[in-house]
Amino acid sequence: xxxxxxxxxxxxxxxxxxxxxxxxxxxxxxxxxxxxxxxxxxxxxxxxxxxxxxxxxxxxxxxxxxxxxxxxxxxxxxxxxxxxxxxxxxxxxxxxxxxxxxxxxxxxxxxxxxxxxxxxxxxxxxxxxxxxxxxxxxxxxxxxxxxxxxxxxxxxxxxxxxxxxxxxxxxxxxxxxxxxxxxxxxxxxxxxxxxxxxxxxxxxxxxxxxxxxxxxxxxxxxxxxxxxxxxxxxxxxxxxxxxxxxxxxxxxxxxxxxxxxxxxxxxxxxxxxxxxxxxxxxxxxxxxxxxxxxxxxxxxxxxxxxxxxxxxxxxxxxxxxxxxxxxxxxxxxxxxxxxxxxxxxxxxxxxxxxxxxxxxxxxxxxxxxxxxxxxxxxxxxxxxxxxxxxxxxxxxxxxxxxxxxxxxxxxxxxxxxxxxxxxxxxxxxxxxxxxxxxxxxxxxxxxxxxxxxxxxxxxxxxxxxxxxxxxxxxxxxxxxxxxxxxxxxxxx
Numbered sequence: 019x020x021x022x023x024x025x026x027x028x029x030x031x032x033x034x035x036x037x038x039x040x041x042x043x044x045x046x047x048x049x050x051x052x053x054x055x056x057x058x059x060x061x062x063x064x065x066x067x068x069x070x071x072x073x074x075x076x077x078x079x080x081x082x083x084x085x086x087x088x089x090x091x092x093x094x095x096x097x098x099x100x101x102x103x104x105x106x107x108x109x110x111x112x113x114x115x116x117x118x119x120x121x122x123x124x125x126x127x128x129x130x131x132x133x134x135x136x137x138x139x140x141x142x143x144x145x146x147x148x149x150x151x152x153x154x155x156x157x158x159x160x161x162x163x164x165x166x167x168x169x170x171x172x173x174x175x176x177x178x179x180x181x182x183x184x185x186x187x188x189x190x191x192x193x194x195x196x197x198x199x200x201x202x203x204x205x206x207x208x209x210x211x212x213x214x215x216x217x218x219x220x221x222x223x224x225x226x227x228x229x230x231x232x233x234x235x236x237x238x239x240x241x242x243x244x245x246x247x248x249x250x251x252x253x254x255x256x257x258x259x260x261x262x263x264x265x266x267x268x269x270x271x272x273x274x275x276x277x278x279x280x281x282x283x284x285x286x287x288x289x290x291x292x293x294x295x296x297x298x299x300x301x302x303x304x305x306x307x308x309x310x311x312x313x314x315x316x317x318x319x320x321x322x323x324x325x326x327x328x329x330x331x332x333x334x335x336x337x338x339x340x341x342x343x344x345x346x347x348x349x350x351x352x353x354x355x356x357x358x359x360x361x362x363x364x365x366x367x368x369x370x371x372x373x374x375x376x377x378x379x380x381x382x383x384x385x386x387x388x389x390x391x392x393x394x395x396x397x398x399x400x401x402x403x404x405x406x407x408x409x410x411x412x413x414x415x416x417x418x419x420x421x422x423x424x425x426x427x428x429x430x431x432x433x434x435x436x437x438x439x440x441x442x443x444x445x446x447x448x449x450x451x452x453x454x455x456x457x458x459x460x461x462x463x464x465x466x467x468x469x470x471x472x473x474x475x476x477x478x479x480x481x482x483x484x485x486x487x488x489x490x491x492x493x494x495x496x497x498x499x500x501x502x503x504x505x506x507x508x509x510x
């Protein structure tokens with residue numbers, strides 16, 4: 019088995035373990051105390067939102083220029099200076115953070131200020147981890163970094179919550195454990211990087227001064243920095259925590275865990291597709307790119323629509339098995355429908371963004387990411403300040419932003435590359451799934467919620483199968499056979 023195959027297989031296994039751990043915890047454990055879970059998520063995602071201002075895209079330059087500097091024996095020099103710059107940036111960021119209250123006194127009442135003792139150290143740790151993450155990726159070793167990035171945050175959330183809720187320890191102790199997991203992650207990165215190649219700190223700046231290389235390095239870093247502003251999930255979590263409260267943020271995080279199930283078909287697809295996209299772009303074969311784009315987008319949409327259909331018909335019965343019968347989650351059932359629909363539309367567009375980012379027009383991707391961030395913030399403010407919709411308003415904001423973001427990319431790709439993800443088959447998929455959901459909802463219920471939880475999604479699957487059998491929009495038979503299942507476990 020090749021290194022790539024081994025790494026890819028292990029990466030997928032860890033990804034799914036992390037996904038299951040996060041989802042099961044969100045459904046059956048975290049609803050016990052939405053407020054504390056909301057505080058954990060707020061701390062993490064606020065730190066993630068602010069990390070780009072400290073890293074400033076330098077992590078991306080550690081990938082872009084690694085091989086060039088490695089040939090000159092200066093890759094350790096790059097790593098050392100990158101860590102130093104990040105540390106200096108953090109000091110400057112912290113100074114600004116503490117100066118803000120003098121110009122904007124209301125900042126003292128913000129949640130970010132109240133829990134700055136956890137957020138600021140977390141920003142530093144995550145910033146340093148970002149450098150090591152990108153740097154170690156140059157050695158084509160992705161498994162260990164996936165353990166750090168995927169499993170450690172989930173263990174931090176779960177462990178801190180259990181210490182607080184089940185063991186009745188103080189929030190301070192729970193938050194200390196929470197931060198401790200990320201500190202452990204940083205030490206793990208340092209140890210692993212040293213195992214790949216012994217770290218030799220070199221802070222000499224001569225190489226970067228030569229031919230003004232530092233300008234090219236910072237220029238690329240700046241574009242990487244601009245491309246990090248599309249994290250609408252972190253933006254949402256921050257704004258919900260600040261304006262609606264930690265309890266609402268906890269509910270939001272649980273709903274997101276459920277909705278993210280729709281994106282399962284997307285896991286790993288873009289990494290697999292990137293080489294094919296690069297080749298077709300290099301060859302100028304837009305006909306093949308268009309064919310591949312349509313085929314992949316239809317597969318993503320069909321599988322996502324099937325999962326969405328099962329979730330919406332099963333959600334009312336799933337909440338009965340959650341702590342406190344999921345009463346508060348039931349109040350926000352429209353969020354599942356609104357946000358889930360937006361995610362489906364995102365799946366429809368396939369790898370639109372990858373086509374742009376792998377072409378000479380990659381800067382356009384940065385512009386639309388900024389559009390997404392700006393639109394999300396503006397709409398969140400509008401719905402929070404001018405309506406009583408709360409999380410439903412946030413869901414509408416996210417849906418409008420995501421749909422606009424994807425429409426812009428579809429139009430751009432069609433004009434520039436003459437490719438589009440849209441096909442007539444997608445309309446048939448929409449009709450089949452809509453009819454399946456409608457019929458299943460009006461079917462009679464049993465008195466037992468467990469039976470309903472299994473019976474309703476099963477009926478949806480049967481109806482979708484029947485609809486697909488007559489329309490032939492998706493080749494289900496290619497996946498429901500032993501030959502395909504066996505092929506999953508082959509690595510050659």
